[in-house]
Structures are given as C-alpha cells and as structure tokens.
Amino acid sequence: MQKTICQKKISYLFLSIFSIFSGFGQASISASGNQAFCAGSPINIVTDFSISDPTSTTIAAFYIQISEGYQQGFDRLELDVTLYPNILPDWNPSEGKLTLISRGTGSQMFLADLENAVKDVVFTTTAPTIFPDKKFSLTTDDANYLPQTGHFYRFISANGITWANAKIAAENQFYYGRRGYLATLTSQIEADFGGKQASGSGWIGGSDEETEGVWKWMTGPEAGNVFWNGQENGSTPNFAFWNIGEPNQAGDEDYVHITDPSIGIRGAWNDLPNVGGGGLYVPKGYVVEFGTPSDPPLNIVVTTGIFIPQILSAVDATICESGTAIISATASDGEILWFDMPTGGNPIGNGTNFTTPFLTNTQVYYATASVNNCTTLPRTAITVNVNPRPSITSTTDDLICSGRAIISATASEGDVFWYDSLTSLTSIFVGNSFETPVLISSATYYVSANRDNCETASRTPVHAILDDTIPDFDVSENGYGLCQDVGSITLETRNPQGNYTYIWKNDSSTFTENSASITVTSEGNYYVSAISEAGCISDEKQIVVTKSEIATISKDDVIITDDSTNNSIQVANPNLGIGDYEFAIDNEFGNYTGGSFFKNLSPGIHTLFVRDKLGCGVASFQFSILAYPKFFTPNGDGENDFWTINGFDASFYKMSQISIFDRFGKLIYQIEPNSQGWNGDYQGKKLPSNSYWFRVLLTDINGNTIEKSGNFSLIRK
Numbered sequence: 001m002q003k004t005i006c007q008k009k010i011s012y013l014f015l016s017i018f019s020i021f022s023g024f025g026q027a028s029i030s031a032s033g034n035q036a037f038c039a040g041s042p043i044n045i046v047t048d049f050s051i052s053d054p055t056s057t058t059i060a061a062f063y064i065q066i067s068e069g070y071q072q073g074f075d076r077l078e079l080d081v082t083l084y085p086n087i088l089p090d091w092n093p094s095e096g097k098l099t100l101i102s103r104g105t106g107s108q109m110f111l112a113d114l115e116n117a118v119k120d121v122v123f124t125t126t127a128p129t130i131f132p133d134k135k136f137s138l139t140t141d142d143a144n145y146l147p148q149t150g151h152f153y154r155f156i157s158a159n160g161i162t163w164a165n166a167k168i169a170a171e172n173q174f175y176y177g178r179r180g181y182l183a184t185l186t187s188q189i190e191a192d193f194g195g196k197q198a199s200g201s202g203w204i205g206g207s208d209e210e211t212e213g214v215w216k217w218m219t220g221p222e223a224g225n226v227f228w229n230g231q232e233n234g235s236t237p238n239f240a241f242w243n244i245g246e247p248n249q250a251g252d253e254d255y256v257h258i259t260d261p262s263i264g265i266r267g268a269w270n271d272l273p274n275v276g277g278g279g280l281y282v283p284k285g286y287v288v289e290f291g292t293p294s295d296p297p298l299n300i301v302v303t304t305g306i307f308i309p310q311i312l313s314a315v316d317a318t319i320c321e322s323g324t325a326i327i328s329a330t331a332s333d334g335e336i337l338w339f340d341m342p343t344g345g346n347p348i349g350n351g352t353n354f355t356t357p358f359l360t361n362t363q364v365y366y367a368t369a370s371v372n373n374c375t376t377l378p379r380t381a382i383t384v385n386v387n388p389r390p391s392i393t394s395t396t397d398d399l400i401c402s403g404r405a406i407i408s409a410t411a412s413e414g415d416v417f418w419y420d421s422l423t424s425l426t427s428i429f430v431g432n433s434f435e436t437p438v439l440i441s442s443a444t445y446y447v448s449a450n451r452d453n454c455e456t457a458s459r460t461p462v463h464a465i466l467d468d469t470i471p472d473f474d475v476s477e478n479g480y481g482l483c484q485d486v487g488s489i490t491l492e493t494r495n496p497q498g499n500y501t502y503i504w505k506n507d508s509s510t511f512t513e514n515s516a517s518i519t520v521t522s523e524g525n526y527y528v529s530a531i532s533e534a535g536c537i538s539d540e541k542q543i544v545v546t547k548s549e550i551a552t553i554s555k556d557d558v559i560i561t562d563d564s565t566n567n568s569i570q571v572a573n574p575n576l577g578i579g580d581y582e583f584a585i586d587n588e589f590g591n592y593t594g595g596s597f598f599k600n601l602s603p604g605i606h607t608l609f610v611r612d613k614l615g616c617g618v619a620s621f622q623f624s625i626l627a628y629p630k631f632f633t634p635n636g637d638g639e640n641d642f643w644t645i646n647g648f649d650a651s652f653y654k655m656s657q658i659s660i661f662d663r664f665g666k667l668i669y670q671i672e673p674n675s676q677g678w679n680g681d682y683q684g685k686k687l688p689s690n691s692y693w694f695r696v697l698l699t700d701i702n703g704n705t706i707e708k709s710g711n712f713s714l715i716r717k
Contacts, residue, residue, distance in 0.1 A: 027053040033304035036371035042122035058108035066096040069134035074127035139301040151291030163255040166286035175290040181219040183289035195267025202285040206256030243268035309369030320454030334371030390449035401536035405464035414451025471530035481548035481614020500530040548579035550617035551610040571596035603647025631713040634680035644677025655699040
C-alpha cells in the first residue's frame with residue numbers, strides 16, 4: 001500500500017515536471033491578424049482567435065499586451081463590457097497590458113466566451129504621430145512576451161535585494177521549462193519593453209566588476225559580451241541605454257540597475273553598488289528573462305500586429321524648361337495613390353510610377369499608400385522641378401608664355417562642362433576653372449552649363465593663348481647720376497615692344513614696384529627685367545647709378561689768354577666736383593667735348609659751359625677776352641678812328657678806369673664806359689703822330705680785377 005502511494009506520488013511528480021517543461025496540459029491558442037490601421041478609428045487586434053484546453057473549458061485569466069511600438073499615455077486596448085457582462089477587462093497603462101478575468105469572485109471565464117471577447121478587443125490611440133508598426137502578444141500567462149526576441153520577461157518585486165542575490169534568484173526560476181536569468185537588454189525595443197513596460201525598477205544582468213569601465217553582460221546567452229566602455233562619456237560597440245550622467249562610478253558602483261521612473265529617462269539605466277543605493281535608488285526587485293536560442297516555441301502565446309501603410313521612398317524629377325515627367329514612390333504595403341494637393345481631392349493616378357501632364361512650372365504632387373481604403377497621412381510630397389535653361393554668364397581666357405593655361409567660366413546655375421571641340425559628346429572636365437594640358441600652341445575650348453540634365457542651347461568658346469615672345473626694351477647705356485643736390489634719381493626703361501610689367505632689384509633686394517620706372521636714393525648696381533602679359537620674362541639689364549654733382553667753376557680754375565694772336569681759355573683745375581664733365585663754349589646746347597681748352601677766341605664776352613655727363617646739370621663761367629690795339633688812325637675815314645679796348649663790355653665790368661698818357665706820363669684822356677674811345681684830340685687839338693701809353697683798371701661783375709698797361713701808336717695820314 002505504501003509503495004502504491006509512493007508510486008502515485010512519483011507519477012504525479014513526473015507529470016508535473018513534464019507539464020512544466022513541455023506545456024503538457026496547458027491551453028493552446030492560435031490567432032491571426034496583421035492589419036492596416038487607419039488613424040482615428042479603433043481596430044480589432046485579431047482577425048481570428050481560438051483557444052482550447054483538453055483538460056478544461058475555463059480559464060482564470062488571459063493577457064493581451066502591446067509588446068512593440070507602445071506609446072504610453074496614448075495607446076489603449078479596450079473591450080466593450082456591455083457585450084461581455086461576465087468578463088472584467090483591467091487595463092494597465094504602465095505595462096500596456098489588458099488583463100481579462102471573470103467578474104465573479106473565485107470563478108473562471110469560459111473559453112468560448114474568451115474567444116469571442118478577444119475577437120472584440122480593439123486598439124485605439126490618441127498619439128499625434130503614430131508609430132507605424134505595433135505588435136500584440138496574447139498569452140495565457142502573466143509573463144510579458146516580446147515578439148522581437150521570442151523571450152518572456154517578469155519583474156520580481158524584492159525590495160532592497162542585492163545584485164548578487166537577484167542573479168541567483170533569477171537563475172533559480174523557470175518558465176515552462178525555460179531557466180531564467182537577469183535580463184540582458186540588447187536593443188532599444190527590448191530596453192523599452194523590459195524597462196519602460198516593467199512594473200518596477202530593479203536589477204538587470206550587466207556589470208563591470210571584472211574590469212572597471214568595461215561593462216559586460218554577466219548572464220544569459222550574452223554573458224561575456226561587452227556593451228559599454230568608460231563612464232558617462234564612454235561608447236558602446238552595440239547598444240546601451242544609460243540614463244543622463246550615467247554610469248558615474250559614484251562609489252564602488254559595478255552593477256546595472258533600471259532607474260526609478262521618476263528620474264531622468266524612463267526605463268534607462270544607472271550603475272549601483274551590489275547592495276544598491278538609498279531613497280529612489282533602493283532596488284525594488286529585478287527583471288528575469290526567459291529564453292535562449294535553443295528553446296522550442298511555446299503554444300501559450302501568439303502575436304498579431306497592425307501597421308500604418310508607409311511611403312518608404314519617393315523620387316523627385318527634373319525637366320528642362322517644359323514637358324512631362326515620370327515620378328515614382330515605393331510603399332511598405334498596399335497601393336500607391338497620387339494626388340495634386342496635400343489633403344482632400346480625388347486621386348489623379350495610382351501605381352508605383354506616375355506620368356505628369358505637360359508642365360511649364362515646378363509642380364508638387366503627393367503620394368499615399370492605401371490598404372483597404374486605409375491611407376497614410378500626411379501624404380508624401382514629390383516635386384517635379386521645371387528648371388530654366390542655364391546660360392554661361394562669363395568666360396575668362398588665359399594668356400601664357402609656356403606650360404598649362406587656367407581658363408574659367410561661370411554659369412547662371414548648374415555645373416560648367418568643358419569640351420575640346422564644339423561637337424564633342426563627352427566632356428573633359430566639370431567645374432568653373434579648367435587647367436589645360438601643356439600647350440605647344442594656342443587652343444580653344446568650349447563650355448556649356450548643365451543643371452539636372454538641362455543644358456545651354458549652345459557652347460561658348462574659351463581661349464588658351466600661347467605667346468612665348470620674350471620682352472624687349474632698352475635702358476640708358478651710360479647709367480644714371482645720383483645728383484647730390486637732388487638726393488634721388490628715377491631709373492627708366494625705354495622703347496618697350498609690348499605692354500610689360502617689370503621686376504626691379506639691386507645687389508641685395510627686390511623692390512615691390514613693377515612699373516616702367518623706379519626712383520632710387522643710393523648709388524649702386526640696379527637690375528631690371530620685363531614680364532609680358534603672357535608671363536614671359538626677359539633677361540636682366542643692368543643700370544649703374546653713380547653719385548655725381550654739378551660742377552663748381554671760378555676764375556681760379558681757368559687760365560685766360562687774351563690780347564694775343566691766339567686768345568684762349570684753359571680749365572686748369574681738374575677737380576671741379578665729383579662728377580665726370582664735358583665742356584662747351586658760348587652755346588649751352590651746342591657741342592660738348594671732353595677737352596677743356598678753347599682757342600682762337602674773339603675779343604668780347606664769352607661763356608664756358610661745364611656739363612655733368614650724368615645729367616646733374618650745367619655750370620657756367622662768364623669771362624672776357626680783351627684786345628689792346630697797337631695803333632689807330634683818326635683821319636675820319638671810318639676805320640680805326642678811335643682807340644679803345646676791343647672786347648670791353650660795360651655791362652660785364654661794373655667798374656672801369658681806362659687812362660691815356662703821353663710819353664712823358666701826362667694824362668691825356670680817360671675813356672668813359674660805353675663811349676667810342678679816344679679820337680686823338682687833346683683839349684680840342686689834334687695830337688701828332690706819336691707813341692702813347694694806356695693804363696687799364698677793370699673790375700668785372702664777379703669781383704675779378706684786371707690791371708693792364710702798354711703803349712700804342714697814333715698815326716696820322
């Protein structure tokens with residue numbers, strides 16, 4: 001008897017374990033429904049649903065959860081209770097879960113009633129922008145099911161539990177044969193589901209206890225996988241959902257915790273020490289995840305969904321000036337309808353592609369996806385751009401001496417295309433500036449503007465001109481004098497054979513001036529080269545600048561020989577200044593010579609001109625050549641009737657005293673300036689032929705004094 005009882009207990013224990021691990025004896029459910037959702041209208045979450053249990057016709061509770069795409073505060077699952085007076089719906093907005101139970105205390109729902117009720121559960125939303133895809137999990141058990149992972153999740157309340165104890169406790173839990181572990185949340189959907197839709201904050205399976213700052217999953221199939229490196233400014237190789245300012249290692253915080261919903265980002269994580277924190281950071285429990293890749297599916301859960309048809313992509317079109325265009329779009333599902341207004345109106349076309357009417361201006365069309373008359377809102381705009389034909393607005397030729405030219409063009413809009421001939425089909429460059437190959441002769445290229453395949457009506461020539469002529473010009477061969485009284489000199493080029501710019505330099509530096517002349521203030525060697533408009537550079541030409549000055553000359557520097565058969569002037573002093581000088585007599589603009597001796601000078605006033613060869617000026621010295629006649633014949637014939645000094649000029653001599661004496665020394669006559677001279681009379685009487693004496697005392701305008709005496713003959717015929 002005891003054996004039999006023992007055998008029954010063993011058989012019952014085996015049956016219970018088998019039921020736990022295989023689902024034996026549990027209700028089996030199936031459902032269908034993947035429907036297009038029209039915003040503003042409720043929609044049934046299933047198109048069909050059935051539930052069966054070989055051991056029972058009733059069930060205590062049934063759970064329907066918005067497991068993906070849940071928008072808390074907007075989304076809701078509802079059941080019209082007037083249709084099912086025996087079923088009580090309980091909506092949990094935190095988890096997005098609707099629980100169906102019997103209204104009677106201690107009673108259960110009939111499976112037949114539940115089938116009909118589930119078919120009548122509807123989804124509604126007031127969200128202004130609705131997530132396009134939502135999943136519903138329908139299950140006979142209260143664990144949360146996530147379709148994306150195929151795993152089940154439970155939040156276990158255990159106020160103040162440590163992370164280590166939570167890990168042990170999670171691994172000691174089973175769900176229909178699946179061993180639990182602290183949850184590993186590896187995507188945003190899973191983090192939202194396990195965090196935002198969990199019934200409380202608590203531990204999950206991450207830690208950096210092995211290496212500080214290297215956060216790994218320590219539990220489940222992902223154990224050992226790194227999901228974060230560093231503290232709050234660190235990085236993730238895959239996914240992490242830290243709260244603001246986390247992880248912060250505020251103490252020995254090595255374990256991941258879902259933050260209290262009142263702090264920061266709902267469902268996000270923070271780091272805590274093994275024992276947790278204080279206040280809002282006291283752990284409220286832990287999240288257990290059930291599921292591995294090798295687990296077989298369970299028939300206690302099914303998934304349905306709704307979706308909003310979406311325009312996934314749209315392609316604008318561009319035409320040139322006018323014409324028709326083909327625009328296209330793709331949709332997530334259903335048929336594409338085309339409109340010419342953003343709201344209202346009737347479709348003007350349908351299908352992936354739409355051919356517009358003839359257009360002359362830019363036009364916007366709108367596409368929407370439609371499934372069973374449920375269309376996307378807002379409509380997606382697709383633009384047909386009608387572009388004006390572009391034009392070339394300017395071109396710039398390039399003149400070069402050798403090598404490559406850079407020519408350019410600008411367009412009213414679009415890109416500039418370059419061609420090597422007027423009819424070439426293939427462009428050689430695209431852009432505003434084009435660098436040619438090395439030129440051996442001048443070349444012409446052609447440009448057009450193109451915007452979205454709208455091209456100019458004709459091509460415009462742009463010229464690359466090769467001119468390798470070397471600049472030719474002259475400079476002064478004699479150099480330049482830097483005159484001391486001026487202090488500067490302008491060096492000039494001469495006879496340029498083109499329009500040049502110039503490079504000026506001396507033995508130590510290059511000047512900034514680039515004109516045909518330059519003013520310098522110091523002597524030395526200067527060099528100039530010319531640059532043509534094409535960029536060809538001439539050889540350098542040298543210009544020597546030498547200090548010089550105008551000559552200084554006085555009576556002391558010359559020897560004047562007069563009253564002779566060969567009157568002359570000789571420059572006796574070679575140092576008239578620092579310059580190199582040349583000389584001319586009586587004509588400043590006449591012929592100059594390097595010689596400083598001038599002879600055969602006639603009596604009278606003469607001027608010696610001394611010119612600096614480097615152009616610092618002309619100095620002059622005025623002098624007088626005097627001749628004293630040896631006789632005169634005062635007979636009234638008009639020849640030699642008066643004795644006077646030949647070459648005497650009263651304007652040159654500011655003081656003069658010319659006295660005539662007889663041979664006994666008696667003063668006979670004094671010749672007045674500007675007079676004709678002595679006529680041979682004395683006190684009205686004609687003196688006889690004889691020898692007479694003269695004495696001359698002259699002071700010229702320069703203060704030079706001349707004293708001269710001698711004799712002459714008076715001859716009467």
